[in-house]
Amino acid sequence: MIDLTGLITRPAQTWGALRLVPLVRPEPIRDLRLSPIVYGDEPSVVTLPDKSVYIAYIPHAFVASWTGDGAPAAAYGTQFERRPAQAITVRVHRRMARRVDTNRVRFLPLHLALEGYLALHFGGPAIAWAEWTRRAVSRGLSPRVEAAYRGEAIPDLEEALRVFEIHPGQCGLLLYAGDALAAAFVVPHPEDYRVLHPTLIHDLYGELVYHYARLYPARDRPVAIDETRIGSLGHLRDEVARLEREWAEFHDTVMAADLLRSPHHEQVVYRMGRYTLRRFLPSFDRHRENHIGEYITDESGRLAYLKTFRLSESQVRRGRLLTRLAAHDWHLPATAAALGVTVDELARRLDRAGFGHLLRPEILSAYRANPSPSV
Amino acid sequence: MDRRVDLIEAEDVLLFANAAITSTGQREFRDSAERQRLSLEFLHAYVHGNYPDVYAAMLALDVNEHNAALIIFNLLRERTPADGELIARRLARMSPARVYRLFRRLRDAGVNNRRTRAIIRDWLAARPDLAHDAVKYRSGLKAAVRHAHLRLGGELADFLFAPHRRRRYAHPLLEAWRRAHYDKTAVYELPYTVAEGFAARHGIPRAEFLERIAPRLTALESLRLRESAAAHGVDTAADLARMPLVRLAAYALSRPVGERRALEPALRAAAARVAGSGAGRWGHVVAVLDDSFSSYGSPTKRRRPLAVALACHYLLEALASAYAGLWLSGATDPIAVRPVGPTPLGRRILDALALRPDRLLIVSDGWDNAPPGLAAEVLRVWRSRFDPAAEVEIVHLNPVYDAEEFEVRRLSPVVPTVGIRDPEDLPALVELAQFAQGRTGLSTLRAYLRERAAAR
Numbered sequence: 103m104i105d106l107t108g109l110i111t112r113p114a115q116t117w118g119a120l121r122l123v124p125l126v127r128p129e130p131i132r133d134l135r136l137s138p139i140v141y142g143d144e145p146s147v148v149t150l151p152d153k154s155v156y157i158a159y160i161p162h163a164f165v166a167s168w169t170g171d172g173a174p175a176a177a178y179g180t181q182f183e184r185r186p187a188q189a190i191t192v193r194v195h196r197r198m199a200r201r202v203d204t205n206r207v208r209f210l211p212l213h214l215a216l217e218g219y220l221a222l223h224f225g226g227p228a229i230a231w232a233e234w235t236r237r238a239v240s241r242g243l244s245p246r247v248e249a250a251y252r253g254e255a256i257p258d259l260e261e262a263l264r265v266f267e268i269h270p271g272q273c274g275l276l277l278y279a280g281d282a283l284a285a286a287f288v289v290p291h292p293e294d295y296r297v298l299h300p301t302l303i304h305d306l307y308g309e310l311v312y313h314y315a316r317l318y319p320a321r322d323r324p325v326a327i328d329e330t331r332i333g334s335l336g337h338l339r340d341e342v343a344r345l346e347r348e349w350a351e352f353h354d355t356v357m358a359a360d361l362l363r364s365p366h367h368e369q370v371v372y373r374m375g376r377y378t379l380r381r382f383l384p385s386f387d388r389h390r391e392n393h394i395g396e397y398i399t400d401e402s403g404r405l406a407y408l409k410t411f412r413l414s415e416s417q418v419r420r421g422r423l424l425t426r427l428a429a430h431d432w433h434l435p436a437t438a439a440a441l442g443v444t445v446d447e448l449a450r451r452l453d454r455a456g457f458g459h460l461l462r463p464e465i466l467s468a469y470r471a472n473p474s475p476s477v
Numbered sequence: 478m479d480r481r482v483d484l485i486e487a488e489d490v491l492l493f494a495n496a497a498i499t500s501t502g503q504r505e506f507r508d509s510a511e512r513q514r515l516s517l518e519f520l521h522a523y524v525h526g527n528y529p530d531v532y533a534a535m536l537a538l539d540v541n542e543h544n545a546a547l548i549i550f551n552l553l554r555e556r557t558p559a560d561g562e563l564i565a566r567r568l569a570r571m572s573p574a575r576v577y578r579l580f581r582r583l584r585d586a587g588v589n590n591r592r593t594r595a596i597i598r599d600w601l602a603a604r605p606d607l608a609h610d611a612v613k614y615r616s617g618l619k620a621a622v623r624h625a626h627l628r629l630g631g632e633l634a635d636f637l638f639a640p641h642r643r644r645r646y647a648h649p650l651l652e653a654w655r656r657a658h659y660d661k662t663a664v665y666e667l668p669y670t671v672a673e674g675f676a677a678r679h680g681i682p683r684a685e686f687l688e689r690i691a692p693r694l695t696a697l698e699s700l701r702l703r704e705s706a707a708a709h710g711v712d713t714a715a716d717l718a719r720m721p722l723v724r725l726a727a728y729a730l731s732r733p734v735g736e737r738r739a740l741e742p743a744l745r746a747a748a749a750r751v752a753g754s755g756a757g758r759w760g761h762v763v764a765v766l767d768d769s770f771s772s773y774g775s776p777t778k779r780r781r782p783l784a785v786a787l788a789c790h791y792l793l794e795a796l797a798s799a800y801a802g803l804w805l806s807g808a809t810d811p812i813a814v815r816p817v818g819p820t821p822l823g824r825r826i827l828d829a830l831a832l833r834p835d836r837l838l839i840v841s842d843g844w845d846n847a848p849p850g851l852a853a854e855v856l857r858v859w860r861s862r863f864d865p866a867a868e869v870e871i872v873h874l875n876p877v878y879d880a881e882e883f884e885v886r887r888l889s890p891v892v893p894t895v896g897i898r899d900p901e902d903l904p905a906l907v908e909l910a911q912f913a914q915g916r917t918g919l920s921t922l923r924a925y926l927r928e929r930a931a932a933r
Contacts, residue, residue, distance in 0.1 A: 115846045265506060268770065326854065327854045329857070342823060342824060
């Protein structure tokens, strides 16, 4: 459960099919600051502690600086690196979150969460059931690939971010495409937000966002005041304040509800003083939004940093299949029974989800001939 | 005539007037230059086709030079019957560089009817010193003379078409131009833009050049070069108080806050000059001024909307007997405003109405976004509940043309919106706003335009 306490939802600004909802923090967090490191356009390779390797286009990293005693921290200066563009170089990072100095950690935004999603039951079948190929048992799901869109590819996003008018004290932004929540971004301090606002264009966005951004233009929420109830200018002012509260409430309880409920499985990535960096995976339920992401909270659970990625329907399906399989020890008939389908149908679903190469076709054809479970 | 048709026609014309006052076909905060240009050209074609007489009469309004040139071009190209006197008067008010550009455009489009030639001839005949034009706008004048089949007498013709035929020119400026090719001292007798080329050719150090050319600078050049000259230790002696108000405001906004304060007396003096005899006559005025992020404009119109708002602030201060300017960001020090933050127009209008002014002016691009549409609701409730007789005169002035809507963005149907480019036209624009209420027909508007045309 993500807690937006301390962040106030302000009126949305729309551009094309995109709706941008600013979050304002009246009391900024001073002892944790974020700053960007801009990398070039080359692909990056991250070596992970479990000897696996994560390869992705990573345009920038964040550096979190904090102080142990609650004194204000300074945002680390932005570093630009330039490289000649003749050859594609590959940047190698060690670990997703890595300490660069005392009280300073470098992490790769979104990739932290994305890697968590990709590594989901990455090891493959724990028991060598007959249905799985030898490769699936020995090598797991490797290589596991997911595609996302760069922010530049999302129609209107660049323009929407450019013309967006940042509120005083703004520390976050929720981005909607076709009124589906596409991404959430929260930082500790308004000055960090100002610096990091343009980096949203370099982020990854799911397939759904890419398609929804081409839909009908977003409409502003109509403001309607019943003038018969207004007796004085003071009344009118109260009414305006009530409308603003109403919008914030509507947004937090309806529009962003699925995001706040999204973290289902959490993992602590790094502890920095009183702050903890976590990444989370959703429940992969059907018919609701599934966001993966990472966030930093203080010891009382107050949100300091948040960045999420909206999974597309097929990504949700893959996540659901893998979690169900793992829950039943990768036993196909048991999983199929739990899902209420035949083994043959489950195998076809796995194939459509891109895991067909892990199954042995000769065993599956036996299922097709005799639909009753063999075990 | 059907009353409804009449109203719609008046609306069409006002829509065009607002566009022609505001847009310059340049990039705006939310529109590219391309979109602005396309949208504007469509409007020109539409109004020219449907209301040819009104189209020409627009020249009597304070339409900006870009649109005035476009109107004259279209009138001459399509041979629309129009008042030649009106065209000549508008051309006389335009900057010569733009007129020469218009003439060249007419040449490129192959527009060479008798009226065009007569207009070029008369305009050139009215120039105070054609030799100065020959030096400063050499290719422009040459093109115009050729295109209009004019015969320039004596050395001017030689200067333009055969500069090496003469050993010596009688006119000092022409002679200076000839000598400047080899004589460094002659460079300083030429207009700045021409001298700059010669200075580069002779390799004159920039500091020395600025120092000696300073007396030859025009008023706007001295303002434009003020900073770069100061970097070389040269004072261009710009007479700030004589500058156009909005230029001065834009210049002030381009300086760091610490330096701006020294410009405040000049801004007040310029505002007082513009206000003239109207000073102190406007009663209790409250202005809601937009300093949201969008008032930054675009890299080509840098801080233009904010400069317009700032200039309006000083002008209204001079015009009103009691005045309060409310900035959207809540800034209390107008000279230190910065284009930053959202546009909570509704709340600020509410604050303004609470002051019970005689007049409320709203200077904003109309993108009310915190929350969107609140300004319209506040104005509607105000008019229906508290002020049905419209005792408080409310006018929305919009410095930005919205290419998609083909007009300046409106705040509310109960409040007239007019475009604004130069705050010096503010009194005339507030007058025009009475037509923008949707109650006046085209015939009344036509009469107003005729009256304006005759007044000049």
